[in-house]
Amino acid sequence: xxxxxEILEQIASIVKGLSxxxxxxxxxxxxxxxGGLLTLTTASKETAYxxxxxxxxxxxxxxxxxxxxxxxxxxxxSEDGGAIMVPASQVYEIRLSLAGExxxxxxxxxxxxxxxxxxGQTDFxxxxxxxxxxxxxxxxxxxxxxQVTEARVxxxxxxxxxxxxxxKPPTASISVRLRGREKLNQHEIQSIVNLVASAxxxxxxxxxxxxxxxxxxxxxxxxxxxGILTGNQLEYQIKIEDTMRQKVETMLEEVVGVNRVRARVTxxxxxxxxxxxxxxxxxxxQVVRSEQMLTENDQRGGANAEGIPGVKGELATYAEEGGGxxxxxxxxxxxxxxxxxxxxxxxxxxxxxxxxxxxxxxxxMVDGTYEKSVDKDGKTSLKYQARSPEEMxxxxxxxxxAIGYNEERGDQVEVASLPFALSSVPEPExxxxxxxxxxxxxxxxxxxxxxxAFLVILFVVKPFLKLLAAKQMETxxxxxxxxxxxxxxxxxxxxxxxxxxxxxxxxxxxxxxIYRLAQSDPDRAADLVRRWLREEA
Numbered sequence: 001x002x003x004x005x006e007i008l009e010q011i012a013s014i015v016k017g018l019s020x021x022x023x024x025x026x027x028x029x030x031x032x033x034x035g036g037l038l039t040l041t042t043a044s045k046e047t048a049y050x051x052x053x054x055x056x057x058x059x060x061x062x063x064x065x066x067x068x069x070x071x072x073x074x075x076x077x078s079e080d081g082g083a084i085m086v087p088a089s090q091v092y093e094i095r096l097s098l099a100g101e102x103x104x105x106x107x108x109x110x111x112x113x114x115x116x117x118x119x120g121q122t123d124f125x126x127x128x129x130x131x132x133x134x135x136x137x138x139x140x141x142x143x144x145x146x147q148v149t150e151a152r153v154x155x156x157x158x159x160x161x162x163x164x165x166x167x168k169p170p171t172a173s174i175s176v177r178l179r180g181r182e183k184l185n186q187h188e189i190q191s192i193v194n195l196v197a198s199a200x201x202x203x204x205x206x207x208x209x210x211x212x213x214x215x216x217x218x219x220x221x222x223x224x225x226x227g228i229l230t231g232n233q234l235e236y237q238i239k240i241e242d243t244m245r246q247k248v249e250t251m252l253e254e255v256v257g258v259n260r261v262r263a264r265v266t267x268x269x270x271x272x273x274x275x276x277x278x279x280x281x282x283x284x285x286q287v288v289r290s291e292q293m294l295t296e297n298d299q300r301g302g303a304n305a306e307g308i309p310g311v312k313g314e315l316a317t318y319a320e321e322g323g324g325x326x327x328x329x330x331x332x333x334x335x336x337x338x339x340x341x342x343x344x345x346x347x348x349x350x351x352x353x354x355x356x357x358x359x360x361x362x363x364x365m366v367d368g369t370y371e372k373s374v375d376k377d378g379k380t381s382l383k384y385q386a387r388s389p390e391e392m393x394x395x396x397x398x399x400x401x402a403i404g405y406n407e408e409r410g411d412q413v414e415v416a417s418l419p420f421a422l423s424s425v426p427e428p429e430x431x432x433x434x435x436x437x438x439x440x441x442x443x444x445x446x447x448x449x450x451x452x453a454f455l456v457i458l459f460v461v462k463p464f465l466k467l468l469a470a471k472q473m474e475t476x477x478x479x480x481x482x483x484x485x486x487x488x489x490x491x492x493x494x495x496x497x498x499x500x501x502x503x504x505x506x507x508x509x510x511x512x513x514i515y516r517l518a519q520s521d522p523d524r525a526a527d528l529v530r531r532w533l534r535e536e537a
Contacts, residue, residue, distance in 0.1 A: 017467050048087070051084070053083070053084050053104060056104050065084065068094075074087060114129070134199065135153045135154065135155055138199055142176065146179070147179055147182040148178060153172065154173045154174075154175075155200055155203075156173075171209075172196050174196060175211055175213060176210070176212050192210060193219050233269075241266065251402055252364070252398065261364065268357070268358045268359040273352065273353055280347075282344040287344075291340070295333075358409065361412045362412070364399055366392075366418070371383045371385060396413065399413055
């Protein structure tokens, strides 16, 4: 194994063979590596700080800093003062410790205001503190939304009245500051409004107003915008119009060509909510609900002697009837029927939520065809030709079927063949060399990069590798001479320096090393053989 002194001598010989440029490049690389190692070593000795809290209000930041000073915990503030940093190894421990003391409070006053009780407070002060605590807790909850960085809630509770007609409902106003360019969607806005309405007794969503710090109104009372489409309604109407427009344009473009059709749709949407109850009676469908029948029979004849109760009365009656010549007495029958019928009835309760299309109006422009002509001066011009009436009639039918045309609804469809402005301008003739020019520009930069890489390999990498190979061969030759020919100086034509062969690759025999030396440097091999012959003589 080579000694350190021999290794340094080999390194010094390699450095001597390098050019000035290669030496400068090597020095720069070594300096960068050493500097990086020193920087890492120095940075590792310093204490790493990590963010404890960021985006705190001034009150919370002051309380947190005071607690850190009391506990003698080192801390740092960011440049803008918006973040507090502590040693990275203590971040989670400090957070848990401060959370146990209710820090940070998140701005405002919460229900911790009742942790300390004081005697002598009036009922008015208690109610005021409760309102402040409720507002602070709601603001903290709203700040948990990802898009919200700061929130404030103001609740107005009217004075109670003994008269019901004089009572007024409470109202609330919410102000939020959003993070960057983020926005709250309709579901999140409705969630915030419902959250506040559910937390305050007697408060409804109609009495809540939500705004952001840039002055945009995010939510307002429904009664304030009567006759004005809300954001959801307008979005729904625009979506219907865009869907029908895309249907018409994509269908007709398959026939007349791309970008040769323009359609515009106007949808009249009914957003009124209607509730109706219908009762229908069918007189033909009748059923007997109840029936009552009464029958009376009264017949008087000679065979049956009837009269006043008692023997005398009966005989007297019989005598009077017999006096009439034995004729039969008159009798009567009485039938009384009472029937109650139930008429069939159908009750229907219908609730329309709105959003139905009342009327559609669509206008479609279709580009015609153009005939190219060349005048005497060689200028090219296009002559417009309108489409035939049969073709326009077919296009009109296609449009009506695509949008669901309903004549009873009052829909209107107009399809016209008109010349487009851009289509009437002749297209410039394509230069035959334009295609090859574009291809040349596309291949130019890769070819330049390839040429630069080839030059670097040819003039930098190859000479460096060749120099290293030459130094290695000299080392091998010197080792062979040292092992086979002694350590004395060479006598003859050339002078060979004594070099150690211990750094050469192992696993090769002396014959293989001599064979490789003869292939790589024949002159040196011949000189070595002459030296052997002289030494033997």
